[in-house]
Amino acid sequence: MIFLQGSEVIFKVALSLLGSHKPLILQHENLETIVDFIKNTLPNLGLVQMEKTINQVFEMDIAKQLQAYEVEYHVLQEELIDSSPLSDNQRMDKLEKTNSSLRKQNLDLLEQLQVEPICKAAS
Structure with a gap:
């Protein structure tokens, strides 16, 4: 079998x-x-x-x-x-990377918001 x-x-x-x-x-x-x-x-x-x-x-x-x-x-x-369990340094590094990534996403979204009205006005 x-x-x-x-x-x-x-x-x-x-x-x-x-x-x-x-x-x-x-x-x-x-x-x-x-x-x-x-x-x-x-x-x-x-x-x-x-x-x-x-x-x-x-x-x-x-x-x-x-x-x-x-x-x-x-x-x-x-x-x-x-x-x-992470050490304090590992946890801090992870939080800093996450924070940096979120800031970049935030800046990208702000840039898209600023470009969108210009694109709509041009159409």
């Missing part, structure tokens, strides 16, 4: 197994017993349960959801990088 659907099939199999055994998993009180259940019970599935799982895997389409999670992950990573 990995050759047919790629590594995405691993997530599909995990989702299918966890979903079909959700009531049994939720009966456990802690992570250790859940892990034991997954390690000991799930490998001993019968042929009917394995076929059911394989059919569910082929019917699942999680590509869009995985891509959405990937985009969300990258956005969160960028936010973490941007919000990393």
Whole structure:
């Protein structure tokens, strides 16, 4: 199945197994017993349960959801990088650059406002 659907099939199999055994998993009180259940019970599935799982895997389409999670992950990573603690000097430099950029934009907009009336008067 990995050759047919790629590594995405691993997530599909995990989702299918966890979903079909959700009531049994939720009966456990802690992570250790859940892990034991997954390690000991799930490998001993019968042929009917394995076929059911394989059919569910082929019917699942999680590509869009995985891509959405990937985009969300990258956005969160960028936010973490941007919000990393800066020293006072780094913060001051960043604010000065932003201020300089805003002043330039302001001057450009003032210049456009002064040129616009001249252009309209000439037309």
